Amino acid sequence: MATRRTQPRNNKARKSGEKSSTLRIIGGLWRSRRLTFSAAEGLRPTTDRVRETLFNWIAPVLPGANCLDLFAGSGALGLEALSREASSATFIDQSPIATQSLKNNLQLLKAQNATVLNTDAVKWLSTAAPEASYHIVFVDPPFRCGLVQQCIDYLQEDSILCKGAYIYIEIEKEAARPSTPEHWHLHREKEAGQVRYMLFICED
Template sequence: MRQKGKSAPELGQLRIIGGSHRGRKLTFPALDGVRPTPDRVRETLFNWLMPIFPGPRCLDVFCGSGALGLEALSRGAADVTFIDQSPVIASHLKTQIQLLRADNANVANADALSWLRAASPDKPWEVVFLDPPFRKELLAPALQLLVERKLLSTDAYVYIEAEAELNPLPLPTGWTLSRHKTAGQVQYALCLARQTG
């Protein structure tokens, strides 16, 4: 084992809570600011999304541990695209996806807003997970880019995790808040992203 140079980051652990990989434990680099969506919140979210699973195309922006996208894969997403600017996270996530033998997932190591500005998918996404670093003014521009770049299918669902004090959520025109809860310092919401124009 190498003793010199930069040591590898400590690994945290997350558990897939439903679907074909239910109970499977995966790891993620426990870097500063990386906080997997808690099991209870994930369970609530996927109960909300149950009517459209399996089958949707999913985008996990600011993916961090990848907990949301990995859960979506387990529950039958058609495909999942993960975006994160950390090369350590992106590389590790590719390894975890290989462990799941998920050939319908891909990982982009990129700044999320820059990636959204340049994105031109073959088909629009039906579910988007948005869990940006808190208090960095990233949520509103990410939401606007989803609309401006026409990256969403008609009546797509967008899941948002944000700091509890962000009120109101900066939803684009025409979007509706389908579900909303607060847990301590965090709020989470599922929005119906009706496309206009």
């Protein structure tokens, strides 16, 4: 995921002082591939441990799925999904640094089934009219910003989620479980370190 960041005024200065980090894809076509991404301030990629658990949970529905990675940041979740035979992935992040790194890595992987949007995820959801509904949505926003509930409210729109869609939500451990629609069934829930993560199924 990614937090709100300010783009440096001088691109040349940003490049000279920019730090990078690496991301390892755990399974699938690109298994064990390591990708470099710009370590922009506030970036908190989902850990390998949590990703491995999550993708074990969604393995039966992942092949052929249309995925939406909100607050994508490094793209860890969407890239893992594509590696494991998802049909497509839409990555959304408001940081130009994060989205440029994502585009570079998708080009490196020769991925043709991905879309990267440099925009505010909540605002995008409020006006979204996707050509096809999503089977899997990853919601991993900055902690302590109240963004999870806003995303849930917009995701209830019929045009965004397929019937039977899986919605993954990652929040800080101490936070209360967000309020979800009655037709969202809590399928799995777990904690790791300071993170609490949940998987819901939209049953209607």
